[in-house]
Amino acid sequence: xxxxxxxxxxxxxxxxxxxxxxxxxxxxxxxxxxxxxxxxxxxxxxxxxxxxxxxxxxxxxxxxxxxxxxxxxxxxxxxxxxxxxxxxxxxxxxxxxxxxxxxxxxxxxxxxxxxxxxxxxxxxxxxxxxxxxxxxxxxxxxxxxxxxxxxxxxxxxxxxxxxxxxxxxxxxxxxxxxxxxxxxxxxxxxxxxxxxxxxxxxxxxxxxx
Amino acid sequence: xxxxxxxxxxxxxxxxxxxxxxxxxxxxxxxxxxxxxxxxxxxxxxxxxxxxxxxxxxxxxxxxxxxxxxxxxxxxxxxxxxxxxxxxxxxxxxxxxxxxxxxxxxxxxxxxxxxxxxxxxxxxxxxxxxxxxxxxxxxxxxxxxxxxxxxxxxxxxxxxxxxx
Numbered sequence: 001x002x003x004x005x006x007x008x009x010x011x012x013x014x015x016x017x018x019x020x021x022x023x024x025x026x027x028x029x030x031x032x033x034x035x036x037x038x039x040x041x042x043x044x045x046x047x048x049x050x051x052x053x054x055x056x057x058x059x060x061x062x063x064x065x066x067x068x069x070x071x072x073x074x075x076x077x078x079x080x081x082x083x084x085x086x087x088x089x090x091x092x093x094x095x096x097x098x099x100x101x102x103x104x105x106x107x108x109x110x111x112x113x114x115x116x117x118x119x120x121x122x123x124x125x126x127x128x129x130x131x132x133x134x135x136x137x138x139x140x141x142x143x144x145x146x147x148x149x150x151x152x153x154x155x156x157x158x159x160x161x162x163x164x165x166x167x168x169x170x171x172x173x174x175x176x177x178x179x180x181x182x183x184x185x186x187x188x189x190x191x192x193x194x195x196x197x198x199x200x201x202x203x204x205x206x207x208x209x
Numbered sequence: 210x211x212x213x214x215x216x217x218x219x220x221x222x223x224x225x226x227x228x229x230x231x232x233x234x235x236x237x238x239x240x241x242x243x244x245x246x247x248x249x250x251x252x253x254x255x256x257x258x259x260x261x262x263x264x265x266x267x268x269x270x271x272x273x274x275x276x277x278x279x280x281x282x283x284x285x286x287x288x289x290x291x292x293x294x295x296x297x298x299x300x301x302x303x304x305x306x307x308x309x310x311x312x313x314x315x316x317x318x319x320x321x322x323x324x325x326x327x328x329x330x331x332x333x334x335x336x337x338x339x340x341x342x343x344x345x346x347x348x349x350x351x352x353x354x355x356x357x358x359x360x361x362x363x364x365x366x367x368x369x370x371x372x373x
Contacts (some may be wrong), residue, residue, distance in 0.1 A: 008365075012323070085213065090212045094216050127242050
Protein backbone atom coordinates (compact mmCIF):
# COMPACT_ATOMS: atom_id res chain seq x y z
CA UNK A 1 0.00 0.00 0.00
CA UNK A 2 1.09 3.56 -0.60
CA UNK A 3 1.59 6.08 2.20
CA UNK A 4 -1.72 7.70 1.24
CA UNK A 5 -3.40 4.30 1.43
CA UNK A 6 -1.88 3.70 4.83
CA UNK A 7 -3.19 7.02 6.12
CA UNK A 8 -6.63 6.36 4.67
CA UNK A 9 -6.61 2.87 6.13
CA UNK A 10 -5.61 4.09 9.58
CA UNK A 11 -8.30 6.73 9.55
CA UNK A 12 -10.96 4.44 8.12
CA UNK A 13 -10.15 1.78 10.70
CA UNK A 14 -10.24 4.41 13.41
CA UNK A 15 -13.65 5.75 12.34
CA UNK A 16 -15.12 2.30 11.81
CA UNK A 17 -13.77 1.07 15.11
CA UNK A 18 -15.47 4.01 16.73
CA UNK A 19 -18.67 3.35 14.80
CA UNK A 20 -18.60 -0.41 15.50
CA UNK A 21 -16.26 -1.10 18.36
CA UNK A 22 -14.96 -4.62 17.94
CA UNK A 23 -15.02 -4.67 21.69
CA UNK A 24 -13.00 -7.18 23.60
CA UNK A 25 -16.25 -8.58 25.01
CA UNK A 26 -17.76 -9.08 21.58
CA UNK A 27 -14.67 -10.80 20.20
CA UNK A 28 -14.52 -12.92 23.34
CA UNK A 29 -18.10 -14.06 22.76
CA UNK A 30 -17.27 -14.88 19.13
CA UNK A 31 -14.25 -16.90 20.24
CA UNK A 32 -16.35 -18.86 22.72
CA UNK A 33 -18.84 -19.58 19.95
CA UNK A 34 -15.99 -20.61 17.62
CA UNK A 35 -14.58 -23.08 20.14
CA UNK A 36 -18.00 -24.66 20.67
CA UNK A 37 -18.53 -24.98 16.90
CA UNK A 38 -15.04 -26.45 16.45
CA UNK A 39 -15.68 -28.94 19.24
CA UNK A 40 -18.93 -29.97 17.53
CA UNK A 41 -17.18 -30.23 14.14
CA UNK A 42 -14.36 -32.33 15.58
CA UNK A 43 -11.66 -29.83 14.57
CA UNK A 44 -10.67 -28.66 18.04
CA UNK A 45 -7.55 -30.80 18.52
CA UNK A 46 -6.32 -29.05 21.66
CA UNK A 47 -8.39 -26.91 24.06
CA UNK A 48 -6.57 -24.94 26.72
CA UNK A 49 -7.23 -22.58 29.57
CA UNK A 50 -5.34 -21.21 32.54
CA UNK A 51 -6.47 -21.44 36.16
CA UNK A 52 -5.16 -19.49 39.15
CA UNK A 53 -3.91 -21.71 41.95
CA UNK A 54 -1.81 -21.39 45.12
CA UNK A 55 1.19 -22.42 42.98
CA UNK A 56 0.51 -19.72 40.41
CA UNK A 57 -1.36 -19.84 37.11
CA UNK A 58 -1.47 -23.33 35.64
CA UNK A 59 -2.05 -23.94 31.94
CA UNK A 60 -4.36 -26.90 31.28
CA UNK A 61 -4.57 -28.45 27.81
CA UNK A 62 -6.79 -31.31 26.67
CA UNK A 63 -7.19 -33.35 23.51
CA UNK A 64 -10.28 -35.42 22.65
CA UNK A 65 -8.62 -38.24 24.64
CA UNK A 66 -8.12 -36.30 27.84
CA UNK A 67 -5.89 -33.95 29.78
CA UNK A 68 -2.58 -33.83 27.91
CA UNK A 69 -0.60 -31.05 29.57
CA UNK A 70 -0.43 -29.12 32.84
CA UNK A 71 2.19 -26.38 32.83
CA UNK A 72 3.58 -23.97 35.39
CA UNK A 73 4.07 -20.31 34.50
CA UNK A 74 7.85 -20.75 34.76
CA UNK A 75 7.65 -23.21 31.85
CA UNK A 76 6.39 -20.22 29.75
CA UNK A 77 2.80 -20.88 28.68
CA UNK A 78 3.31 -19.43 25.20
CA UNK A 79 6.27 -21.73 24.65
CA UNK A 80 4.24 -24.69 25.95
CA UNK A 81 1.40 -23.91 23.51
CA UNK A 82 3.89 -23.56 20.66
CA UNK A 83 5.33 -26.97 21.58
CA UNK A 84 1.82 -28.47 21.65
CA UNK A 85 1.22 -26.95 18.22
CA UNK A 86 4.27 -28.79 16.88
CA UNK A 87 3.92 -32.04 18.84
CA UNK A 88 0.15 -32.56 18.59
CA UNK A 89 -1.62 -30.12 16.26
CA UNK A 90 -1.79 -26.36 15.56
CA UNK A 91 -5.60 -26.58 15.85
CA UNK A 92 -5.48 -25.08 19.32
CA UNK A 93 -8.10 -22.79 20.84
CA UNK A 94 -8.55 -21.26 24.25
CA UNK A 95 -11.70 -22.87 25.59
CA UNK A 96 -12.93 -24.36 28.82
CA UNK A 97 -15.23 -26.83 27.04
CA UNK A 98 -13.10 -29.88 27.82
CA UNK A 99 -11.55 -28.63 31.01
CA UNK A 100 -14.47 -28.07 33.35
CA UNK A 101 -14.02 -31.34 35.24
CA UNK A 102 -10.24 -30.88 35.54
CA UNK A 103 -10.76 -27.33 36.79
CA UNK A 104 -13.26 -28.51 39.39
CA UNK A 105 -11.00 -31.32 40.61
CA UNK A 106 -8.03 -28.97 40.88
CA UNK A 107 -10.12 -26.55 42.95
CA UNK A 108 -11.07 -29.41 45.26
CA UNK A 109 -7.44 -30.55 45.44
CA UNK A 110 -6.17 -27.10 46.38
CA UNK A 111 -8.97 -26.88 48.98
CA UNK A 112 -7.63 -30.11 50.51
CA UNK A 113 -10.88 -31.91 49.67
CA UNK A 114 -9.56 -34.15 46.89
CA UNK A 115 -6.75 -36.70 47.22
CA UNK A 116 -6.66 -38.14 43.70
CA UNK A 117 -7.74 -37.13 40.21
CA UNK A 118 -10.38 -38.91 38.14
CA UNK A 119 -10.08 -37.14 34.77
CA UNK A 120 -9.06 -39.00 31.64
CA UNK A 121 -5.39 -38.49 30.78
CA UNK A 122 -3.76 -38.40 27.36
CA UNK A 123 -0.22 -39.72 27.88
CA UNK A 124 1.07 -39.05 24.38
CA UNK A 125 3.67 -36.49 25.51
CA UNK A 126 5.49 -39.10 27.56
CA UNK A 127 6.93 -42.36 26.26
CA UNK A 128 8.93 -45.41 27.21
CA UNK A 129 10.42 -45.72 30.66
CA UNK A 130 9.48 -42.16 31.57
CA UNK A 131 5.84 -42.92 30.94
CA UNK A 132 6.13 -46.10 32.99
CA UNK A 133 7.59 -44.14 35.91
CA UNK A 134 4.77 -41.57 35.73
CA UNK A 135 2.16 -44.34 35.73
CA UNK A 136 3.48 -45.51 39.11
CA UNK A 137 3.44 -42.10 40.81
CA UNK A 138 -0.25 -42.17 41.84
CA UNK A 139 0.70 -45.21 43.96
CA UNK A 140 2.46 -42.83 46.36
CA UNK A 141 -0.21 -42.07 48.95
CA UNK A 142 -1.57 -38.54 49.21
CA UNK A 143 0.33 -36.71 51.95
CA UNK A 144 3.28 -39.14 51.78
CA UNK A 145 6.55 -38.94 49.88
CA UNK A 146 8.80 -41.53 48.24
CA UNK A 147 12.47 -41.37 47.33
CA UNK A 148 13.66 -41.50 43.74
CA UNK A 149 15.16 -44.91 44.60
CA UNK A 150 11.83 -46.16 45.99
CA UNK A 151 10.06 -45.13 42.77
CA UNK A 152 12.78 -46.87 40.75
CA UNK A 153 12.04 -50.01 42.78
CA UNK A 154 8.31 -49.61 42.03
CA UNK A 155 9.07 -49.75 38.32
CA UNK A 156 11.08 -52.94 38.75
CA UNK A 157 14.30 -51.17 37.72
CA UNK A 158 15.86 -50.32 41.09
CA UNK A 159 19.06 -48.97 39.50
CA UNK A 160 17.20 -46.45 37.33
CA UNK A 161 17.22 -43.72 39.99
CA UNK A 162 18.54 -41.04 37.65
CA UNK A 163 15.98 -41.98 35.00
CA UNK A 164 13.23 -41.55 37.60
CA UNK A 165 14.54 -38.04 38.23
CA UNK A 166 14.41 -37.31 34.51
CA UNK A 167 10.88 -38.71 34.24
CA UNK A 168 9.72 -36.43 37.06
CA UNK A 169 11.51 -33.41 35.59
CA UNK A 170 9.74 -33.94 32.25
CA UNK A 171 6.31 -34.85 33.65
CA UNK A 172 3.78 -33.31 31.19
CA UNK A 173 1.03 -33.54 33.84
CA UNK A 174 2.42 -32.12 37.10
CA UNK A 175 0.10 -31.83 40.13
CA UNK A 176 -2.36 -34.30 38.58
CA UNK A 177 0.38 -36.94 38.24
CA UNK A 178 2.08 -36.37 41.61
CA UNK A 179 5.79 -36.13 40.83
CA UNK A 180 5.94 -33.59 43.69
CA UNK A 181 5.74 -36.54 46.10
CA UNK A 182 9.13 -37.83 44.90
CA UNK A 183 11.94 -36.47 47.09
CA UNK A 184 15.58 -37.23 47.80
CA UNK A 185 16.53 -40.16 50.05
CA UNK A 186 18.18 -37.79 52.56
CA UNK A 187 14.87 -35.99 53.05
CA UNK A 188 15.77 -32.96 50.94
CA UNK A 189 13.03 -31.87 48.55
CA UNK A 190 15.01 -32.30 45.37
CA UNK A 191 14.17 -30.44 42.20
CA UNK A 192 10.74 -29.71 40.76
CA UNK A 193 9.68 -28.51 37.34
CA UNK A 194 7.36 -25.98 39.03
CA UNK A 195 10.14 -24.73 41.30
CA UNK A 196 11.05 -25.89 44.79
CA UNK A 197 8.62 -23.41 46.38
CA UNK A 198 5.72 -24.98 44.48
CA UNK A 199 6.82 -28.44 45.58
CA UNK A 200 6.99 -27.26 49.19
CA UNK A 201 3.52 -25.69 48.89
CA UNK A 202 1.95 -28.87 47.50
CA UNK A 203 3.55 -31.11 50.14
CA UNK A 204 2.51 -28.73 52.94
CA UNK A 205 -1.04 -28.65 51.55
CA UNK A 206 -1.20 -32.45 51.50
CA UNK A 207 0.36 -32.76 54.96
CA UNK A 208 -2.23 -30.36 56.43
CA UNK A 209 -5.31 -31.87 54.82
CA UNK B 210 9.46 -20.73 11.82
CA UNK B 211 7.04 -23.24 13.35
CA UNK B 212 3.34 -22.69 12.83
CA UNK B 213 1.66 -20.66 15.58
CA UNK B 214 -1.16 -22.20 17.60
CA UNK B 215 -4.42 -21.26 15.85
CA UNK B 216 -5.53 -19.35 18.93
CA UNK B 217 -2.69 -16.88 18.28
CA UNK B 218 -4.04 -16.41 14.73
CA UNK B 219 -7.49 -15.56 16.13
CA UNK B 220 -5.87 -13.19 18.62
CA UNK B 221 -3.84 -11.43 15.92
CA UNK B 222 -6.45 -11.20 13.15
CA UNK B 223 -9.87 -11.59 14.79
CA UNK B 224 -10.58 -7.86 15.03
CA UNK B 225 -9.50 -7.11 11.45
CA UNK B 226 -11.59 -9.93 10.00
CA UNK B 227 -14.60 -8.70 11.98
CA UNK B 228 -14.12 -5.17 10.58
CA UNK B 229 -13.93 -6.59 7.06
CA UNK B 230 -17.06 -8.69 7.58
CA UNK B 231 -18.91 -5.69 9.00
CA UNK B 232 -17.88 -3.46 6.10
CA UNK B 233 -18.96 -6.02 3.51
CA UNK B 234 -22.10 -7.37 5.18
CA UNK B 235 -23.15 -4.95 7.91
CA UNK B 236 -23.12 -5.76 11.62
CA UNK B 237 -25.96 -8.28 11.73
CA UNK B 238 -24.55 -10.87 9.33
CA UNK B 239 -20.92 -10.09 10.17
CA UNK B 240 -20.85 -12.32 13.24
CA UNK B 241 -21.99 -15.35 11.25
CA UNK B 242 -19.45 -14.66 8.52
CA UNK B 243 -16.68 -14.23 11.13
CA UNK B 244 -17.58 -17.52 12.79
CA UNK B 245 -17.79 -19.42 9.51
CA UNK B 246 -14.49 -17.90 8.40
CA UNK B 247 -12.53 -18.96 11.45
CA UNK B 248 -14.21 -22.37 11.63
CA UNK B 249 -13.18 -23.08 8.03
CA UNK B 250 -9.72 -21.62 8.64
CA UNK B 251 -9.21 -23.83 11.71
CA UNK B 252 -10.06 -26.91 9.68
CA UNK B 253 -7.65 -26.00 6.87
CA UNK B 254 -4.91 -24.52 9.09
CA UNK B 255 -2.64 -27.58 9.37
CA UNK B 256 -2.24 -27.65 5.57
CA UNK B 257 -1.48 -23.92 5.27
CA UNK B 258 2.16 -23.36 4.22
CA UNK B 259 4.20 -22.00 7.12
CA UNK B 260 5.26 -18.91 5.13
CA UNK B 261 1.74 -18.03 3.95
CA UNK B 262 0.30 -14.55 4.44
CA UNK B 263 -2.21 -15.52 7.13
CA UNK B 264 -4.25 -12.31 6.98
CA UNK B 265 -4.66 -12.50 3.19
CA UNK B 266 -5.65 -16.15 3.55
CA UNK B 267 -8.26 -15.26 6.18
CA UNK B 268 -9.67 -12.42 4.07
CA UNK B 269 -9.98 -14.79 1.10
CA UNK B 270 -11.99 -17.19 3.26
CA UNK B 271 -14.03 -14.30 4.70
CA UNK B 272 -14.88 -13.15 1.16
CA UNK B 273 -16.20 -16.60 0.26
CA UNK B 274 -18.16 -16.86 3.50
CA UNK B 275 -19.63 -13.38 2.97
CA UNK B 276 -20.79 -14.45 -0.50
CA UNK B 277 -22.32 -17.58 1.09
CA UNK B 278 -24.12 -15.50 3.69
CA UNK B 279 -25.50 -13.18 1.01
CA UNK B 280 -26.65 -16.14 -1.11
CA UNK B 281 -28.34 -17.74 1.88
CA UNK B 282 -30.09 -14.47 2.68
CA UNK B 283 -31.07 -14.07 -0.96
CA UNK B 284 -32.55 -17.57 -1.07
CA UNK B 285 -34.79 -16.58 1.80
CA UNK B 286 -35.75 -13.30 0.09
CA UNK B 287 -35.53 -12.26 -3.56
CA UNK B 288 -33.32 -14.38 -5.81
CA UNK B 289 -29.98 -12.66 -6.56
CA UNK B 290 -26.35 -13.64 -6.42
CA UNK B 291 -25.18 -10.07 -5.96
CA UNK B 292 -24.29 -8.38 -2.71
CA UNK B 293 -27.20 -6.26 -1.49
CA UNK B 294 -27.15 -2.57 -2.40
CA UNK B 295 -27.30 -1.69 1.25
CA UNK B 296 -26.24 -3.68 4.23
CA UNK B 297 -28.72 -4.38 7.03
CA UNK B 298 -29.40 -1.55 9.45
CA UNK B 299 -26.77 -1.04 12.13
CA UNK B 300 -27.39 -2.38 15.60
CA UNK B 301 -29.67 -0.24 17.73
CA UNK B 302 -26.99 0.38 20.36
CA UNK B 303 -24.57 1.71 17.76
CA UNK B 304 -22.94 4.84 19.21
CA UNK B 305 -22.14 6.44 15.84
CA UNK B 306 -23.51 4.62 12.81
CA UNK B 307 -22.60 7.34 10.32
CA UNK B 308 -19.47 5.91 8.69
CA UNK B 309 -20.78 2.34 8.81
CA UNK B 310 -23.96 3.61 7.10
CA UNK B 311 -21.86 5.37 4.49
CA UNK B 312 -19.87 2.20 3.85
CA UNK B 313 -23.12 0.25 3.62
CA UNK B 314 -24.40 2.67 0.97
CA UNK B 315 -21.37 2.16 -1.30
CA UNK B 316 -21.82 0.10 -4.43
CA UNK B 317 -21.20 -3.57 -3.54
CA UNK B 318 -17.90 -3.80 -5.40
CA UNK B 319 -16.62 -0.56 -3.88
CA UNK B 320 -17.56 -1.84 -0.46
CA UNK B 321 -15.64 -5.06 -1.01
CA UNK B 322 -12.58 -3.31 -2.39
CA UNK B 323 -12.54 -0.77 0.46
CA UNK B 324 -12.80 -3.64 2.96
CA UNK B 325 -10.19 -5.89 1.39
CA UNK B 326 -7.68 -3.24 0.36
CA UNK B 327 -8.05 -0.51 2.96
CA UNK B 328 -9.14 -2.49 6.01
CA UNK B 329 -7.27 -5.76 5.41
CA UNK B 330 -4.31 -4.41 3.43
CA UNK B 331 -4.60 -6.76 0.44
CA UNK B 332 -2.78 -5.53 -2.69
CA UNK B 333 -5.11 -4.60 -5.56
CA UNK B 334 -3.95 -7.63 -7.57
CA UNK B 335 -5.19 -9.93 -4.80
CA UNK B 336 -8.38 -7.91 -4.37
CA UNK B 337 -9.06 -8.27 -8.10
CA UNK B 338 -8.69 -12.05 -7.81
CA UNK B 339 -11.40 -12.04 -5.16
CA UNK B 340 -13.91 -9.61 -6.63
CA UNK B 341 -13.23 -10.24 -10.33
CA UNK B 342 -11.96 -7.86 -13.00
CA UNK B 343 -8.51 -6.35 -13.34
CA UNK B 344 -6.26 -4.89 -10.68
CA UNK B 345 -6.69 -1.51 -12.36
CA UNK B 346 -10.47 -1.84 -12.11
CA UNK B 347 -10.16 -2.77 -8.43
CA UNK B 348 -7.93 0.27 -7.89
CA UNK B 349 -10.54 2.50 -9.54
CA UNK B 350 -13.33 0.97 -7.46
CA UNK B 351 -11.28 1.54 -4.32
CA UNK B 352 -10.52 5.15 -5.23
CA UNK B 353 -14.17 5.77 -6.13
CA UNK B 354 -15.26 4.16 -2.88
CA UNK B 355 -12.95 6.30 -0.77
CA UNK B 356 -13.98 9.41 -2.71
CA UNK B 357 -17.64 8.57 -2.09
CA UNK B 358 -16.92 8.06 1.60
CA UNK B 359 -15.10 11.40 1.79
CA UNK B 360 -18.20 13.05 0.32
CA UNK B 361 -20.72 11.25 2.47
CA UNK B 362 -18.60 11.20 5.61
CA UNK B 363 -16.59 14.43 5.79
CA UNK B 364 -14.87 13.21 8.95
CA UNK B 365 -12.71 10.99 6.77
CA UNK B 366 -11.08 14.10 5.31
CA UNK B 367 -9.71 15.15 8.66
CA UNK B 368 -6.29 13.58 8.22
CA UNK B 369 -6.28 12.22 4.70
CA UNK B 370 -6.40 13.65 1.23
CA UNK B 371 -4.91 16.98 2.33
CA UNK B 372 -1.73 18.19 0.58
CA UNK B 373 1.35 17.28 2.55
